[in-house]
Amino acid sequence: MPWNALTTDLGNEITNSLPRDGSAPMVSPLKAASGTVSAPGIGFASVPQTGLYLKGGGLLGFTQNGVDVTFDKAVVYAAKSGDYTAVAADDNAVHRFTAAATLTLTAAATLGANWHYMVIADGADVTIDPNGAETIDGAATLVVKSGYSALIICSGAAFFTDKLMARIQSKADSSAVGDFVVGLLLSNNSGNPTTNVDFAAGSARSGSSFVSSASAMTKRINGTWAAGTGNGGLDAGSVAASATYFAYALRKDSDLSFDVVLSTSATTGGVNTTLLTGYTIVKCIGVVLTDGSSNIRQFIMYPRDEYLWVTPVLEFNNVAIGTGGALGAITVPTGVKVKANLRFMYSSGATTAAALIHDPAQGNLVAGGGNSGSNAGTIQVASGFAVGADEIWTNTSKQVRYVAGASGQLNLWSDGFTFPCGRIA
Incomplete structure (x- = not known):
């Protein structure tokens, strides 16, 4: 009978309806229109431009008053014990480096704008090296010192950080003044006392410039300057007989590390800086003298600048x-x-x-x-x-x-x- 069919259809529709008061749940997925950022598929009667819509690629979008609302990816943590190349999939990753490493960054254009990444140096220094000629904070590389971290952000063309390392590097210089040397005592090297001079751990300040070293360093007086312990120390020329060589504490501008240069100049202004690109001369910390055979005179140095x-x-x-x-x-x-x-x-x-x-x-x-x-x-x-x-x-x-x-x-x-x-x- 037609009446029976009608009542059956009405019953089915009532069964399939969703109560407005929420007294009954859905038993199948709710299928909404894809919508757009200005007309979401699921919206609100009072604010139709606020709601959910389907983005391209099957991604869920959130819009508020017609403006897309973005959410960050989930944080992904990993520990690294060596060199690593950060890729696009590392967006919002946190990597803790437990050993000395170089972090190479994929090209900024590949990573894209808004890509970001946290690096933690937990055991040794980490050198961040952007792709090719690209820069990070305007420099070719950035060293994250052990015990510190840096948040890296990509603009699509270059990389920037949260400037934490820059603040750390400038903290000692920002407003402090004074002039002192603590430690850094000089001595003849035990293995090569006539050519090598040792510098104990310590720190030095002159005005607003400060540098420190947690370990001893050795410099040779019979070679021109090169960075690092055991290398030559002269700012220019070759070692001379019966000469005076003043030792100056250096600070590497990029990572604040300590070094020493030896010069016959009694003032910082007279030091030959040809070999010292990227370094700041902080302060004179001592002196060594050579004898008539161009050998370092044997001496003992005591605190408060006394030489015997x-x-x-x-x-x-x-x-x-x-x-x-x-x-x-x-x-x-x-x-x-x-x-x-x-x-x-x-x-x-x-x-x-x-x-x-x-x-x-x-x-x-x-x-x-x-x-x-x-x-x-x-x-x-x-x-x-x-x-x-x-x-x-x-x-x-x-x-x-x-x-x-x-x-x-x-x-x-x-x-x-x-x-x-x-x-x-």
């Missing part, structure tokens, strides 16, 4: 000394004033005569009890001798002045010197 010659140097051997006074050069650095640690012996045929060794900056002092005094004692018996010791500042030509109350002979030994670099420990 392993073998005392006989500077004057029965040199004539008289009332007129004279200047004499001794074995200390040239180009700077230092405080020499000296011992002397004065002999004269006269009696009650004394000798005075002093800083040339004091002018022409006169030796004697009624004048400027003495530091070599007083002859009590004719042709006898008197001894003394003192710390005497030199001039920049490594000279001291000596004068006596009567003609005689002077012997003078140097035990070392103090060259103030601001070392506090």
Whole structure:
């Protein structure tokens, strides 16, 4: 009967209907129109441009007031123990490197804009190396120091980071001032004491520039400068006899690592920087002297910039000394004033005569009890001798002045010197 068919159809439709009050669930998938970002397939009566739609490639899209809402991919973590090349599938990945490694980045155009990646250096430094001539933060490479991390973002043409490493690198320099050296004591290398000088761990600051080293470093005085321990240290030329070489702490601009260069210049401005591209000269941290055979003189360095010659140097051997006074050069650095640690012996045929060794900056002092005094004692018996010791500042030509109350002979030994670099420990 037609009536029976109608009632059957009505019953089926009622059964297949979805209650508006949510009292009954769906028993099959809800199939909506694909929609667009401005007219989503599933929307709201009051805000029809907000809802869900089907993007290209079968991806679900979310739109809010006609504007696409994007969601990041799920974070994927992995540990790496060596070199790795980051690819497009690593978008939003977090990789923890447990050993020294180079992270090579696939071409920016391939990765595309908005690709991002987190690298954690957990055990050693990680060098980030973009593809070809592409850059990261404007540089060819970026070193993430062990214990730190960096978020890398691709623009489609270049790479950028969250600038954490830049902040770390500039933190020590941002506003700090001062001038000091802690540690970094110099010493003759035990295996090659005449050609190699060791630098202990420590740190140095000059103004707003700071550098530190957690391990010792060795530099050769018989080779031109090359980065790293055991390599040459001279800024230019070859090692010379009876010369003074000032040691300057260097900081590598890209990763803040420590190095040392040796130069005959007593000032940072005079250091030859031809070989030092990418490095900043921080501060002078010490000095080494060569002998007549171009070998490093054997020395012991103590805290607070004090140097002791392993073998005392006989500077004057029965040199004539008289009332007129004279200047004499001794074995200390040239180009700077230092405080020499000296011992002397004065002999004269006269009696009650004394000798005075002093800083040339004091002018022409006169030796004697009624004048400027003495530091070599007083002859009590004719042709006898008197001894003394003192710390005497030199001039920049490594000279001291000596004068006596009567003609005689002077012997003078140097035990070392103090060259103030601001070392506090």
